[in-house]
Amino acid sequence: MAVIVAGLFVIEIVDAATRYRLDRHGIVPRSVDGLTGILWAPLLHTDFAHLIANVIPGAVLGFLLLMSGRFLVVTAIVWVISGLGVWLTAPPQSVTVGASGVIFGWLTYLLVRGIFNRDVWQVLIGLVILVVYGGVLWGVLPSAGSVSWQGHLFGAAGGVLAAWTLAGNDRRGRLPRDGRPQNEGGPRSLST
Numbered sequence: 001m002a003v004i005v006a007g008l009f010v011i012e013i014v015d016a017a018t019r020y021r022l023d024r025h026g027i028v029p030r031s032v033d034g035l036t037g038i039l040w041a042p043l044l045h046t047d048f049a050h051l052i053a054n055v056i057p058g059a060v061l062g063f064l065l066l067m068s069g070r071f072l073v074v075t076a077i078v079w080v081i082s083g084l085g086v087w088l089t090a091p092p093q094s095v096t097v098g099a100s101g102v103i104f105g106w107l108t109y110l111l112v113r114g115i116f117n118r119d120v121w122q123v124l125i126g127l128v129i130l131v132v133y134g135g136v137l138w139g140v141l142p143s144a145g146s147v148s149w150q151g152h153l154f155g156a157a158g159g160v161l162a163a164w165t166l167a168g169n170d171r172r173g174r175l176p177r178d179g180r181p182q183n184e185g186g187p188r189s190l191s192t
Helices: 002-017 021-025 033-043 048-068 071-089 100-117 120-140 149-173
Strands: none
Touching (some): 002 021, 048 120, 071 149, 100 120
16 A cells, blocks of 8 residues: 555645646547546545545555455456546546546445455454445435546445345355355265
């Protein structure tokens, strides 16, 4: 996460040095050219205050996600779902930048993965995360101003989708090769 955070600060320094010209590469809704913004928008921020507001929860949630071993695939799912959602629903003539859609996706993934995985420890971790960061979930509701609630909403949906998609793989990983649950305490059949 330290490398990612450092990279975001380097990008913001370059952006500031170019008078924030990089921000025009964000998501421009319903424009073919604006589709490339899906790739770049989470790396760009309107200013250092915007970056810091995203980096603080992002570093914590990203670290927890890294520990889950699913960082790349969850991030990819959330990044695309959030970006496409913004591209489809953001106000015309707007340009959306910022990592908050990805961060909302990380948050919802960590909140619900235990439910889909049927894992008590993951549910408990999700509850702790809910207590600490749950208040930011209000950001998925439409609001006035320059905050992209669309990015938050679709990022959160992407996190839930990632948890649901990956849950089957996680559950299958806990089953023996024949796909049947083990009879704990009883004899096990062996296959050759």
